[in-house]
Amino acid sequence: MVWTEVGSMTSRAQHGQDEPLHVPVLAREVVDFLRGLPSELQTGWVVDGTLGMGGHTEHLLDALPALNVLGVDQDEQALGHARTRLERFARRVRLRQGRISELARLVRKERIGLPAAFLFDLGVSSLQLDEATRGFSFQQDGPLDMRMDRRRARTAAEIVNHWDESDLADLFYYEGEERHSRAIARAIVAARTRAPFLRTLALADLVARTLGGGHQKIHPATRVFQALRRAVNEEGDELLEGLAAARHWLAAGGRLVVISFHSLEDVEVKRALADGARAGAWRLLTKKPVSAARDEQRANPRSRSARLRAAERLRGPGDEAPVEDESVEGGAP
Numbered sequence: 001m002v003w004t005e006v007g008s009m010t011s012r013a014q015h016g017q018d019e020p021l022h023v024p025v026l027a028r029e030v031v032d033f034l035r036g037l038p039s040e041l042q043t044g045w046v047v048d049g050t051l052g053m054g055g056h057t058e059h060l061l062d063a064l065p066a067l068n069v070l071g072v073d074q075d076e077q078a079l080g081h082a083r084t085r086l087e088r089f090a091r092r093v094r095l096r097q098g099r100i101s102e103l104a105r106l107v108r109k110e111r112i113g114l115p116a117a118f119l120f121d122l123g124v125s126s127l128q129l130d131e132a133t134r135g136f137s138f139q140q141d142g143p144l145d146m147r148m149d150r151r152r153a154r155t156a157a158e159i160v161n162h163w164d165e166s167d168l169a170d171l172f173y174y175e176g177e178e179r180h181s182r183a184i185a186r187a188i189v190a191a192r193t194r195a196p197f198l199r200t201l202a203l204a205d206l207v208a209r210t211l212g213g214g215h216q217k218i219h220p221a222t223r224v225f226q227a228l229r230r231a232v233n234e235e236g237d238e239l240l241e242g243l244a245a246a247r248h249w250l251a252a253g254g255r256l257v258v259i260s261f262h263s264l265e266d267v268e269v270k271r272a273l274a275d276g277a278r279a280g281a282w283r284l285l286t287k288k289p290v291s292a293a294r295d296e297q298r299a300n301p302r303s304r305s306a307r308l309r310a311a312e313r314l315r316g317p318g319d320e321a322p323v324e325d326e327s328v329e330g331g332a333p
């Protein structure tokens with residue numbers, strides 16, 4: 001299962017307000033899973049590792065008035081919007097730019113004690129998709145960029161113009177589940193000898209021409225764009241690091257909630273939680289992934305491919321909690 005590009009949920013004109021909005025997916029369910037935290041963790045800290053525009057965090061802070069949130073995103077533009085959206089909760093939130101792979105360091109640095117929960121709402125936001133200059137969209141022309149964190153050196157253009165043919169084909173096949181990966185890689189390598197690919201639509205058009213017409217449910221470039229986005233942002237490794245950080249740092253009884261949007265991610269989450277459950281580290285709260293209810297799917301098409309998994313951290317004998325700095329207090333600053 002792959003992303004279809006549904007980015008138009010954010011436009012200001014549609015919502016008639018000053019800030020663009022990313023409609024959080026499965027927000028009711030996320031709140032319900034955290035409502036089930038043990039009472040001693042209800043005043044603790046949730047680490048929202050994919051803060052985006054703060055949609056989930058806003059729901060959590062509204063619904064659970066004793067909880068605090070450390071919101072982290074690698075995209076400074078998203079953080080700016082979240083800061084505005086969450087202004088009224090200033091005493092209960094800290095917002096930091098960073099990657100999921102840096103959460104362990106951030107949790108220590110922020111001295112918030114062992115978190116009560118980790119939340120990961122994976123993938124790209126509507127803001128990123130809608131903004132042509134970010135280069136995520138195959139429907140609007142923009143630079144072939146796709147970096148969520150613009151401090152990264154490598155853009156999608158670097159990959160498309162410099163990787164050799166077999167590496168490109170493998171990338172499209174394994175990270176995009178594109179069956180025609182070899183033909184597309186061959187066509188890219190032939191075309192780039194004439195001129196490098198610098199724009200999203202030039203690449204999307206080439207993929208569409210290579211795959212020919214025919215009836216398809218999704219745009220022909222969907223899988224190639226997904227693969228490039230995953231490579232540019234190292235999404236596979238980031239997820240694994242996030243799952244490891246949650247397992248290591250969560251307080252006993254703390255909860256992990258992960259929302260993924262394609263099977264590659266969901267399989268990783270399922271495997272990590274199953275391994276942890278066998279080792280006695282996790283109690284699974286979802287035997288099967290939770291999907292959005294019909295009303296949500298109708299109102300927000302982006303939610304149709306969302307899958308949520310949740311688990312509770314168990315700690316048994318021999319499974320030691322990370323050592324906390326003794327001067328660190330849990331709870332609000």
Ligand SMILES: C[S@@+](CC[C@H](N)C(=O)[O-])C[C@H]1O[C@@H](n2cnc3c(N)ncnc32)[C@H](O)[C@@H]1O
Pocket residue numbers: 022023024025049050051052053054055056057072073074075078098099100101121122123124125126148233238239
């Ligand atoms: C689907 S959006 C999250 C939306 C958010 N839950 C909301 O309701 O507004 C995903 C966000 O995660 C961020 N992101 C993705 N991978 C990340 C990573 N490895 N580290 C930090 N942020 C990441 C993206 O920049 C994007 O803003």
